[in-house]
Amino acid sequence: MPTGYYTHPAFQLHEMGHFHPECPERLQAIEDHLISHGLDGLLDRRDAPAATEEQIERVHRPDYVSQLASVSPASGYHAIDPDTTMNCHTLTAATHAAGAAVAATDAVxxxxxxxxxxxxxxxGHHAEPDRAMGFCFYNNVAIAARHALAAHGLERVAVIDFDVHHGNGTEAAFRNDPQVLMCSFFQHPFYPYSGTEHIASNMSNIPLPAYTNGMAVREVVETIWLPRLNEFRPQMLFISAGFDAHREDDLGQMGLVEQDYAWITERLMEVARVHAKGRIVSCLEGGYNLSALGRSVLAHLKVLMEG
Known part of the structure; x- marks a missing residue:
């Protein structure tokens, strides 16, 4: 069976102003690397549908969903916080981003x-049930994981987050939920300055100092993540795939390279093969150096395509 690749034209229309690092060019950089390395035609490319209100509201409060719609601008920008801004296409893009994760879950x-x-x-991973922040509006991975539990009757799912920033929104969505295990590492102290206090038993949060390199991260995966995952026996894995822990990415100060992302993906696929019939849905989070992002996603995808 092929690896699915979900995207949508609306993702190119959402933008938060000139020089914002979370820019449309990020997706073009990924596409360019896929084409130049011959992977483009080997993926099962699918348009992302829009998520339904019911799907979104499994994670986000209805009043938050309504409030976000009410502030969506007809033109220009609406600032949620100093880093997070809506234009007239943002809500459409966010709805299709969540819908991509749901549709991928259904297809897998x-x-x-x-x-x-x-x-x-x-x-999506900074979006809390009642709050947009950190470039995020709807929590794509959390919505997909909740969909797997609610619509497909799974009993245990795992969320793995290797973004350089802590996935505070995902943690808020699943704290103390026995059906979900969340494993993450993140630079600390660093935005959003969370994930280190009052840790719920279903969270495996590993704060790491700036300049941590790939070998140290691999040790975390081997000695902490994998034992927890194998004990939990997830029936599906969801990956918040942020690539801003790359050593070339200026939004973080960690030291990963493409080979580290490939290695992490291989380990997660081993867990999925043993416990989850190989079922993995991965969603792009951070990654702001365009060349490093393209190379890292390519490395991640190559491993996923090995099945």
Whole structure:
């Protein structure tokens, strides 16, 4: 079975102003690397549908969803916070980003796809049930994971987050939920300055100092993540695939390279093969150095495509 690749034209229309690092060019950089390395035609490319209100509201409060719609500008920009801004296309893009993760979940569960990568923006892992922040509006991975539990009857799912920033929104969505195990590492102290206090038992949060390199991260995966994942026996894995822990990315100060992302993906695929029939849905989060982002997603996808 092929690896699915979900994207949508709306993702190119959402933008938060000149020189904002979370820019449409991010997705073009990924596409360029896929084409130049001959992977473009080997993926099962699919348009991301829009998520429904019901799907979104499994994670986000209805009043938050309504409030976000009410401030969506007809033109120009509406600032949520100093880093997070809406234009007239943002809500559409966010709805399709969440819909990509849901559709990928359905296709993988149906056996149409071996696994899937959602090449989406805006990202999602900072979006809390009642708050947009950190470039994020809807929490794509959390919505997909909740969909797997609610619509497909799974009993245990895992969320793995290797973005340089802590996925505070995902943690808020699943704190103390026995059906979800979240494993993450993140630079600390660093935005959003969370993930280190009052840790719920279903969270495996590993704060790491600036300049941590790939070998140290691999040790974390081997000695902490993998034992927790194998003990939990997830029936599906969801990856918040942020690539801003790359050593070339100026939004973080960690030291990963493409080979580290490939290695992490291989380890997660081993867990998925043992416990989850290989089922993985990965969603793009951060990654702001365009060359490093393209190379890292390529490395991630190559491993996913090996099945």
């Amino acid at each position: 569960m149906a056996g149409e796809l071996e696994n899937a990568f959602c090449c989406v923006r805006p990202p």
